[in-house]
Structures are given as structure tokens and as C-alpha cells.
Amino acid sequence: MDLEYTVTENIHRNNNGQVVQIDYQFEETTIVETSSSSSSSITRQNKEKRNRTYNATITRTQYQNLVRHLSNSLPFDAFVDVLRPFIMGFYSSDELQRAFYILDRDHSGSIHINELSSFLPILNDTIDSEALKNYVRKVDQNFDGKMNYDEFRALVLRGIGRDIICNHL
Structure with a gap:
């Protein structure tokens, strides 16, 4: 499966x-390849494209x-x-470091679930702490339940x- x-x-x-005001439009295309064999031992490769679009607009007043x-x-x-590096999936210059330090509100050098939840409910009001823990586990290399800068x-x-914000796993 390829994701573009x-x-x-x-x-x-x-x-x-x-x-x-800040506006984001996110277009995701998933390409799924499937193989099927027929009785004549011929294998066929099929590609299926699935598209999803997400739009997020938020104004200072709404926020x-x-x-x-x-x-x-x-x-x-x-x-x-x-928000910018979170939703863009990349960053320039010191954007990611600035985002990390903004979220690390207790200045411990790591982001705890409660610190992450000071940001995310604005964009995804269905996210709960258990779901956040599951997302963090995907990158938590030292299994401490929080994220250091590299994580x-x-x-x-x-x-x-971006998956958290767009509300899909």
C-alpha cells in the first residue's frame, strides 16, 4: 500500500x-495493490486508488x-x-523545535499526554487520552508513555x- x-x-x-485565519486542505490518495491468480497460473496485479480530502479552517475568533x-x-x-508541522508532516528551520517547546509546558524535555491534549481537542474533539496513548506508542521508543524530541x-x-487531526488510524 502506498500513500500519497x-x-x-x-x-x-x-x-x-x-x-x-488559517486554512488547510489535505488530499490523501492510497494505492492498494492486490494480486489474484487464475486457474491458468497467471497472476494479475490490480491497483485501486482511494481518495480522501480533509479541510480545516480556523479563525482566531473561532479558536x-x-x-x-x-x-x-x-x-x-x-x-x-x-499546528503547521503537525498537519503538514514536515517542517522548516526551527519550526518543529518551537512546536515541541510550546507543547512541553512543564519544560521536562518530553511531551506528556496531558500536554498533547492541550492542543488536539481543538481540532479533534473526539480524541480521548486512551486514543492519544495509542498514537504515542507508535513512536515511543523507550516505552515511557511520553515523547522526547526525537519521538x-x-x-x-x-x-x-496528521492522522490524529484528521481522525483516522
Whole structure:
């Protein structure tokens, strides 16, 4: 199975340069190859393409209304700094390190589930701590139940962060 994806990002700013809206469109194409054999011993390769599209738009005002009911939420600008590498699946310069330090709110050098949940419920309100633990287990090389920087990097680069946001395993 091959996975191809395209992410389009649009950032809207006000006259002061402050981000007021961010839009993402994520297109995912999964190519599944199947083999079938006939009675004449001929093997056929079939390819099936499955497409999914996700759209996420959030404004500063929407975000502030959503987090009003949540404890321990991130400020909107910090949220945007974390969201970008999470949903894009890659990063430039110091974006990933900045996102890691924003999420590592207790400055322990690792991101705990409760710190990760200060970011994710905004985009995926169905995610619970057990589901987050399962996602973290995919990259948790030392099995401590939290993510150090390298494990967080793997979460982003492997697209697991995007999977959490798009709500599919």
C-alpha cells in the first residue's frame, strides 16, 4: 500500500501581520495493490486508488470561543506554531523545535499526554487520552508513555500527527 498526500496551507493576516485565519486542505490518495491468480497460473496485479480530502479552517475568533471552555489551552499564535508541522508532516528551520517547546509546558524535555491534549481537542474533539496513548506508542521508543524530541519528530514526519487531526488510524 502506498500513500500519497498533498497539503495546501493558506494563512490570512491582518494589517498588523497577525494571523487571523488559517486554512488547510489535505488530499490523501492510497494505492492498494492486490494480486489474484487464475486457474491458468497467471497472476494479475490490480491497483485501486482511494481518495480522501480533509479541510480545516480556523479563525482566531473561532479558536478563542472554543478554548474559552477548555482548561490549559494554548494561545492562538502558539496553536498555529504547533499546528503547521503537525498537519503538514514536515517542517522548516526551527519550526518543529518551537512546536515541541510550546507543547512541553512543564519544560521536562518530553511531551506528556496531558500536554498533547492541550492542543488536539481543538481540532479533534473526539480524541480521548486512551486514543492519544495509542498514537504515542507508535513512536515511543523507550516505552515511557511520553515523547522526547526525537519521538515527537517521528510522530510529525510519519504523519501520525496528521492522522490524529484528521481522525483516522
